[in-house]
């Protein structure tokens with residue numbers, strides 16, 4: 288089972304929701320079930336996720352990363368990170384230094400060594 | 413998705429979708445259009461003239477950090493001829509302001525601008541930590557807001573500047589428009605969209621980022637690798653503003669132009685003269701010389717309440733009357749140093765006084 292490794296950064300105050308750490312290294316399975324219901328229950332270690340399932344898979348994308356971060360890295364107040372299945376309005380997301388709005392947001396595909404940055408704009412001017 | 417090309421230069425990879433226009437642009441074109449729009453805002457509102465001494469109200473947060481960078485860039489690029497200063501207010505909040513002031517000190521070196529830090533402690537004899545220890549977390553924002561406003565003016569007078577620029581951005585202004593509408597505060601609604609405010613005897617204040625989206629300010633700071641501080645004030649949660657902000661962000665997600673549209677709506681309200689006339693005339697505070705709409709300015713009233721252990725006296729009229737009933741302020745009451753109008757303002761006043769009436 289192949290995995291990809293991403294560098295994920297939180298800033299603008301968002302790091303307070305992630306154990307006060309700005310830089311995280313995240314390993315994800317290269318392919319994940321198409322049906323999000325298959326991820327929801329218990330996010331497994333990369334590699335074990337698909338073991339023994341015949342569920343249809345797709346290349347891993349940003350939507351899966353959000354799910355993974357919420358389940359595995361978030362340490363406080365998930366409602367300040369995600370809302371209606373995507374990041375809360377006011378949080379900027381950059382994928383390899385480009386606004387994720389250009390890359391299809393949740394549908395943007397992830398590759399090994401990609402860099403993802405989350406910045407909250409909601410904290411102190 | 414395949415990389416898209418910049419809509420402006422048509423060659424570099426687009427990295428940003430502009431919230432105002434939906435345009436996809438590259439990093440260099442983004443810097444250029446962002447800076448140029450601020451420049452145009454400054455020119456259209458005729459904010460400065462050559463030789464002006466301008467203080468940037470610097471908190472160490474994203475908006476004022478980007479403002480300092482852009483003001484320096486534009487002053488150099490277009491020869492505004494401004495003398496720029498950084499002015500920071502130290503409210504005395506341990507673990508919040510002391511950290512953000514470190515950012516401002518680094519900005520001082522990076523941008524080579526003189527920095528003045530004025531603290532609540534030296535001006536009022538009270539830090540916010542001490543105020544909160546006495547009055548609790550309710551109403552402490554009233555104290556902080558009143559004290560900060562006056563401290564900025566006094567800091568500007570010490571620096572002898574003509575003008576204070578602040579980092580208020582389009583999102584902040586749209587949020588304030590919404591709040592003033594929801595509260596029915598028509599007088600403030602009329603004022604809150606103006607780019608520049610100047611009473612007869614107050615220092616000119618303006619907002620060069622009036623039309624700059626918060627998203628672009630944060631992106632600018634990110635791509636320029638600017639160093640800013642982003643921690644929420646530990647005493648503050650202004651719940652009402654927080655809801656207005658969340659509502660505005662939802663609107664922006666549905667339609668990015670919402671922010672500019674709300675500012676335009678605020679500007680389009682015509683405020684009747686009757687409403688304006690009910691605003692009180694300005695005078696000077698008999699105790700500290702600062703401008704005031706009453707005998708005592710708001711800061712002196714709040715300070716007297718703190719000193720006499722009746723902190724609510726500056727917050728509600730009823731508590732104020734109760735304090736007055738206890739007798740006049742004691743002789744040895746701690747007061748704010750007397751306010752000296754800066755030279756520039758005195759000159760203006762004299763000039764106005766000698767204008768022949770036709």
Ligand SMILES: [Zn+2]
Pocket residue numbers: 418419420421422423424437438439440441442
């Ligand atoms: Zn370009």
Ligand SMILES: [Zn+2]
Pocket residue numbers: 697698699700701702708709710711712713748
């Ligand atoms: Zn006073």
